[in-house]
């Protein structure tokens with residue numbers, strides 16, 4: 001019997017149907033998994049099945065590693081930086097050509113409002129791919145070190161070889177490309193495991209990698225569950241490097257798997273509980289625009305979401321009133337909760353599990369805590385309205401744990417010293433936002449805060465050309481910019497005598 005490896009996904013009549021691959025992408029072909037197992041993709045706004053797709057297992061991971069290793073040894077390691085740059089440039093054009101299809105898939109699969117979120121995610125990837133299409137001969141250079149009149153040393157920056165990439169569901173296509181493009185520019189072959197919740201856009205992109213001209217085995221895509229495919233990749237003795245984005249809980253496991261297998265290099269982008277600190281001299285229009293986007297964009301499912309807000313006591317009441325109004329005006333579910341509605345700026349959260357987890361956080365709050373939200377009436381879908389929590393204790397779970405939903409805790413402070421102490425009182429250290437018109441306050445905050453990113457009078461306006469990553473338990477290493485290529489290179493030192 002012929003195995004069907006494609007399906008057609010239909011959306012609105014004004015949008016194209018999608019010719020969707022549903023197999024594993026191995027050696028530039030879509031193939032069934034070795035045991036034939038499939039997983040359903042659920043639309044979080046309707047709870048309906050979009051399609052089902054093949055999910056891999058340890059055998060499929062072994063096949064993928066052999067393919068990636070063979071390709072690395074015999075083909076990809078022989079390519080020049082210019083050839084790699086050209087292939088990435090082709091890829092950028094193809095992603096641009098199929099921007100709408102990719103945005104539709106992330107909209108359906110991850111519940112992203114099509115106009116206000118999904119298209120923007122793909123646009124970021126187009127920019128990123130252009131950026132990295134000039135990277136192979138620029139961010140891969142070593143250095144020359146003078147030693148003495150009889151000797152110098154130089155370093156070569158070399159790819160690891162086979163790298164495994166494990167990504168989450170909050171930005172399905174973007175998170176995949178943040179890693180893939182950098183790893184390829186550095187000259188590695190890659191095996192990517194998307195989240196089992198959101199595998200469609202990266203599978204679709206398998207066709208684009210092939211069309212762009214990447215040889216078979218440069219990019220293999222093995223969808224599947226973390227406890228099967230993820231573990232098999234992280235434990236594999238012939239995977240040279242692993243780059244992971246997701247929860248801190250799983251990030252710790254990835255380190256363990258590396259330690260217990262071949263000590264593969266590890267990059268981790270994990271959780272966050274980022275604080276926005278609003279001083280009394282800040283511009284409240286800028287504050288409102290920034291912190292609402294910083295928590296409610298993508299339904300709060302951002303590792304850098306400003307899920308804690310500390311406000312100076314002198315403007316606290318005023319801020320709460322304005323914040324409520326601005327949120328009501330700006331973050332709206334589409335009419336009939338339709339993600340394709342032009343006015344939709346807020347979607348559901350990803351899954352029933354996340355929906356229950358977020359509601360549990362809210363239900364477990366202590367009596368004195370107040371929740372400001374507008375209840376919604378919806379029959380289907382994992383919709384949680386924007387939720388502002390006040391009168392909350394700094395030590396509570398809501399304040400300390402990553403909720404990963406449209407929930408923000410607001411707390412008042414009286415002095416700079418208290419504000420910075422509260423900000424740094426977190427096991428995470430991904431990002432912080434400071435709002436003030438006083439350059440001295442800002443400079444002091446930048447120096448004192450223990451986070452990998454600081455936004456000044458803004459929040460979550462990402463730039464693909466600068467490093468991104470966390471202090472403390474938010475991770476190890478950096479992505480994006482030059483760092484996003486360097487993290488996929490290892491250094492070889494050469495000692496050169498001069499006789």
Ligand SMILES: NC(=O)C1=CN([C@@H]2O[C@H](COP(=O)(O)OP(=O)(O)OC[C@H]3O[C@@H](n4cnc5c(N)ncnc54)[C@H](O)[C@@H]3O)[C@@H](O)[C@H]2O)C=CC1
Pocket residue numbers: 166167168169170193194195196224225226227229230231234245246247248250251253269270271272302303354402403404
């Ligand atoms: N910082 C971030 O970007 C993200 C943070 N999270 C946090 O994690 C919480 C739980 O979300 P999950 O989807 O369960 O995240 P997760 O960390 O379990 O999943 C992320 C990726 O890791 C894989 N994975 C899971 N267990 C694995 C294992 N033992 N070995 C190897 N790979 C494994 C998953 O299949 C997925 O591809 C969220 O509520 C949020 O707090 C989730 C997604 C992204």
Ligand code: BAL
Pocket residue numbers: 170171301302303304305462
């Ligand atoms: N905006 C992409 C990374 C994150 O916030 O999860």
